[in-house]
Amino acid sequence: MASKNLVVAVVVVVVVVAVVGALFATGTIGGGAQPPRQAKVVRIVSMKDSYIPPEGWKPGDPPVISDKYFNPSRVTLNVGDIVEYVNEDTTPHTFTTIRGKAPVSFDSGPVEPGKSFRYTFRTPGDYNIYCTLHPHKGVVITVQP
């Protein structure tokens, strides 16, 4: 019967359209709305002997932004990216936001030699970070929206 074949054909078309539409909507095929961006993981290392302050630096002076201490000491990220802070020095260090100089505060606490600390940045802005135990060590992380 012709009408039964027509019903089957309509059902097949509807199912195909729904499946293809769903694949487009989820970005499985086609350009998609926005391919999901892979979060970047950036390593920042406390360098060996970075516990030694630079000559002439005294407590109360601002932290020094130099790859001799945190390496790299200037980093640009996007929201959702992760920093893996690694202590490659021979003494504990911290990875801590400076009060009033970061959009969100965090503090790794003491990270032992060979250990690491991870932080995911969810708020854009400039994060000024130092070591509470050796405040001559500074790093600036810029997080873009």
Ligand SMILES: [Cu+2]
């Ligand atoms: Cu330190």
